[in-house]
Amino acid sequence: MTTEASPRGIGFDRDRLTHLLADYGVYAAIVALVVVNTALAPHFLSLDNLRVQLFQAVPVLLVALGMALVIGTEGIDLSVGAVIALASALIPLYLGYGPWPAIGMAVLGGLASGLVGGSLVAFARVQPIVATLALMIGLRGFAVILNGATAKPVNDPTILALGLDSWFGLPAMAWLAAVALAVVAFVVRRTTFGRQLTAIGDNRPASALAGLPVRRVLLTVYLISGVLAACAGVLVVGHGGYADPANYGLDYELAAITAVVVGGTPLSGGKVRVLGTAAGALFMQLIEATLIQHNVKSSYEQMIEAVIIVAAVYAARGRAAR
């Protein structure tokens, strides 16, 4: 009897505006930034500049993709920055066996971290923020012990190529990220796992009663997050040419969460905006680049970022409160 109950009203009221802002605001903001920057400095649109921006944005983007899945289940993964450090510590250790075994070990490290964090959340029912906070602290310590306090140079051409080369004008790592983006988007939208993940984040008791494999899904998202963070770690090492676990990946968890939130994924779970997350990562990078270009002090830059985060969360909240 209430089939007419669809609240999508007519006209451009405030609700609808916040709705649109939450859903598409990040794309509009990117376009606006590009337009403004191009007007101020025409070379902004050049391929060179785009390449520079992508080199910065891609590792965060990879981490943010995993983070978006975790947040979709109403969780959070603070360990991703430490996983990057762990990956960077593992690479020089196993580089003697060749680049691919070293990369494989780095990915295994991420998998192990996800296994620990995911098990704590799914089986021991530790709150995600606590479980992954413990990992974040512990793993970085472990990584520094593995590597020693000083950064080690990494000269392997394969790993350096992953971090520095360009294919068809764009960074190799950007192509890899595009593949990851497509895969994650497909997983969320088209697979059983993706639908289960969304349902669990939206209403966990109902999902459990519907017989969904709640624990398996939770464990899996943390595994994916760990692996993606480790991949980001490999790219960071390749780009920097060093393995520096004491400094690599610092604040990446926060950058990733920012990208997810700015991209329109609610922290309350039940919805994953994959493309939005990628756009969020790009947007935050563009903001930073713009401000640097115009010689805004980094302290102001941080404050502006804070405003953006609050605005994004506010828009998302407006949608949830409907």
Place this chain on the structure above:
Amino acid sequence: MREPVSGTGRQSDQYHSQVLQVRGVSKRFPGVHALREVDFELNAGEVHALVGENGAGKSTLIKVATGVYRPDSGELRYLGRPVSFARPLDAQLAGISTIYQEVNLIPLMSVARNLFLNREPRRFGLVDGARMRREATDILRDYGVEVNVTRPLRSLGLGAQQMVAIARAVQIDARVVVMDEPTSSLEQREVETLFEVVDRLRAAGIGIVYVSHRLDELYRICDRVTVLRDGRVVHVSPMADVDRLELVSLMLGRNAADVRRHGTTAFGTEHAVREGADATPVLRARGLSVRHRISDVSVQVHRGEVVGLGGLLGAGRSETAKAVVGALHTESGTVEVDGVPVRRNSTPAAIRAGAVMLPEDRKSEGIIPNLSVRENIVLAALPRISRAGLVDRAKQDEIVRYFIDRLRIRAASPEQRVSELSGGNQQKVMLARWLCLNPKVLLLDEPTRGIDVGAKAEVQGVIDELAADGLAVVLISSDLEELIEGSDRVVVLKDGSQVGELTGADVTEPALLAALAAAPPPAPGPPPAESPPAPKGGA
């Protein structure tokens, strides 16, 4: 029905003053008229039972009296003066204490601290810890609680925590103590202590509002009773003037004398049970026990049979259904579907075996609000219609179209968000989620609650059809008519135990009311005579 009687409580000769009066209070929530012109009186030194089924307005009334809600109209008088509490704290400070089911103290603080919170004994402006601990120990010993008062409150058992809450209420000079199902988490020994405390409070002239569904308790300690139904007061009298059968009838809105009306539900008559009674039942649950909830409950359902679970609120009906599908952790008991044992405490295992449950609380346990109608319907079936983890969209659309037609789900499109649908259509979506799994056993917990009349009849019709198709159905309903007319057999539960079973011609409202009102058996929790001997578990 009797006229309201006032001031005839046991202690009325000594204390005639009315400590709390609620006069003509109404309270509306969006879509619900929770209280309509409710009057309620509490004398000093009186234990006043407040009873009613789900949605009768008990908790709303309590919340109005304790300052959680403000009434839309009507008056609240306390100690003879009109009052208006802006927040719960004001009511507490005035002397109205509430002891909720979940104890509302601070779990991580010490017992002594909790007892003296906000009125700690002081010396030189500092909290006098030694004195506080000494006094706390003394006070609690009075309530039968012997504990180290420096331990955090949450390390105590629930019963002891409740005693601390009561002791605190009394210490802060409460004149009114509201007890909301105070015994639901207590052991028998603790219940006895609680009753002693209640007696002591009564003797001290404190008015007690006692909310409980356990008839035995009400008759044991209450002086007067007020019955609420659908937001109205339907009965007030001294407890002794109303017998059990009458009380149950009043709560359920049934007149014990003339319940033999038929035909307002959409159920047909008996379902032909296809196989003989000796055939293997489709569902055989034996000796299910869940701590503090149900003990030794057994249910059998044959093909094409609808078995009702009868009982008052808190009797353990939903818990039994949840225990069957593994959603509630059982301490003992076995569940077999078609003679094959189902792994305990695993919902996925129960679903694979073919036993599914429609939960009572559609909003919090049923629908996934932000997913579409389509996604909600196929949620549980996803693994079955996927290949290599990929959802087969064509198969999905086919299933969704079929059930939208068959159950007449009215949605703008399958892609509409399910939270935008009416309650009845949401319920049909939930039914569709289970039916597309081709279950063998369907457990329905309040399938028609909160849905409009038309949808209700439709859902009842569907239940009938399903049983006719050979499904084994377990039906839980607080709507007596629905339960009686829908069921071929009714298993009666009381306080978590099975107290009887109605079969054949005995499935009538008078028989059910009589079973619900029956006095307690001499020994606690004996296995009912008519069920087969079940393996007794740890409880």
